[in-house]
Amino acid sequence: ASQTPTVIIIGAGMSGISAAKTLQDAGIRDILILEATDRIGGRVMKTQFSGYAVEMGANWLFGGGPVHNPVLEMAKKVKLKTSLNDYDNLTSNTYKQDGGLYPKKLVEAVDKVAVARDDFCAEFSTLLTKKVKNDVDISILAGQRLFKQEPKTPLEMVIDYYHNDYEDGEPPKVTSLKHTYPRNEFVDHGEDPYFVADPRGFEIVVQYLAKQFLSSLKSDPRLKLNKVVREIIYSKNGVAVKTEDGSIYKAKYAIVSVSVGVLQTDLIDFRPKLPLWKRLAISDFSMTIYTKIFLKFPYKFWPSGPGTEFFLYTHVRRGYYPLWQHLENEYPGSNILFVTVTAEESRRVEQLSDQEVEAEVMVVLKTLFGNNIPKPEDILVPRWGLNRFYKGSYSNWPDKYNQNRHDQLGDPVGPVYFTGEHNSNKYIGYVTGAYFTGIDTANDLLGCIKNQTCRGYNSQHM
Ligand code: FAD
Secondary structure (H helix, E strand, O other), X not given: OOOOOOEEEEOOEHHHHHHHHHHHHOOOOOEEEEOOOOOOEOOOXXXXXXXXXXXXXXXXXXXXXXXXXXXXXXHHHOOOOEEEOOHHXXXXXXXXXXXXXXXXXXXXXXXXXXXXXXXXXXXXXXXXXXXXXXXXXXXXXXXXXXXXXXXXXXXXXXXXXXXXXXXXXXXXXXXXXXXXXXXXHHHHHOOEEEEEOOOOOOHHHHHHHHHOOOOXXXXXXXXXXXXXXXXXXXXXXXXXXXXXXXXXXXXXXXXXXXXXXXXXXXXXXXXXXOOHHHHHHHHHOEEEOEEEEEEEOOOOOOOOOOOOOEEEEOOOOOOOOOEEEEOOOOOOOOOEEEEEEEHHHHHHHHHOOHHHHHHHHHHHHHHHXXXXXXXXXXXXXXXXXOOOOOOOOEEEXXXXXXXXXHHHHHOOEOOEEEOOHHHOOOOOOOHHHHHHHHHHHHHHHHHHHHHOOOHHHOHHHO
């Protein structure tokens, strides 16, 4: 990299790396990537847990659909180890609050209603987009009410949780119908969920992309790790980026790829302050938390074998340790279970100590499998919401947040461009969304660099 690069990219997650690669491919080689942590990958992050690589962040890739999924393609190139998850068995493995399974037929009937409700929501959303002007949107819950079969009982709630919260990270009540249904990630890329369980981690895919233009992930001068950006000073003349260790980097343009959760905090101070339209677009969007709590036991006491991978726990409190998965298919003999919680439950769990979480989880497991089950040997509670470099897991489109505002979320301000999963229109929240927004933002900036069509300098944008 030259002394003054053309573009500084803040963040080395999927979107930052894909933006950098797009710029490189277009001949803009003097770039500098500043990443706060000591690694690339961002929210695609594995960790070692009791000797096994588990994914704290992104875990599933989708395939089998009519549209090519470039992230799945890269995963194939690096021979990423995945297994196809089968959620159909959930209906056989749904436990009551006080223990014991619900009859399969009953759960199947409830799930059938949920599937019909999803179909209705998808059709109604398409209708709203086509026929109703003025950007009218409603929540998914409102869509469910229009279907006249809003989930009410704990069993209906846990099935609804699986259909919605488990994907969006937030309940139907606060999630946009129009911008969530139909679920483009599945419609386009397919409904086959490939679960990543690879010792190298899902992050090998981001590394693969980065290695196409970086000579090394440790020593290439275009990538600086452990650089926490704290201030971005911008004007018509360019940007100056200050990091926590007191360094200052200058460039003509910046691409900011941090999560919308981070943009909602004061980690990065923009000078001058970002314009009001931009601050409103940022503060009104939603960053949710999705928490996979991993538990390692000395031996397994849960059902194993075909058709047991997932089970549901029903509780009057929606989302109370609802969805469980064992890793026997991926890591036989690992005796690892994990349970997913989201949104407010995640926020609550993150405030507890690991011991307190373990105590709660053990009450649930004893209810299901008896009091004689062993204590876990280890527990892992990721705390995405508390981490200042993420402030949550992924974004969710709130109801009443319109398209215009979302466009503004991604719009440049002067020489400062924005990218990241939250800016995706079609695949918001997903690694594929991050990948595509990186390309889109880089192309937007390339239009400015090469053709002088700089959207950041439109009169309303400064
Ligand atoms: P990030 O990955 O957050 O990249 C931004 C980078 O900026 C990070 O590396 C961060 O460290 C860095 N940064 C932050 N602040 C600063 C600063 N001040 N200075 C410098 N650098 C900074 N997606 C799927 O497709 N499938 C899934 O199954 C799935 N499950 C998920 C489960 C969880 C628990 C989580 C957390 C995410 C999940 N996702 C999933 C979402 C997916 O991981 C994200 O959408 C995607 O990785 C986001 O990429 P990004 O580049 O937009 O952001």
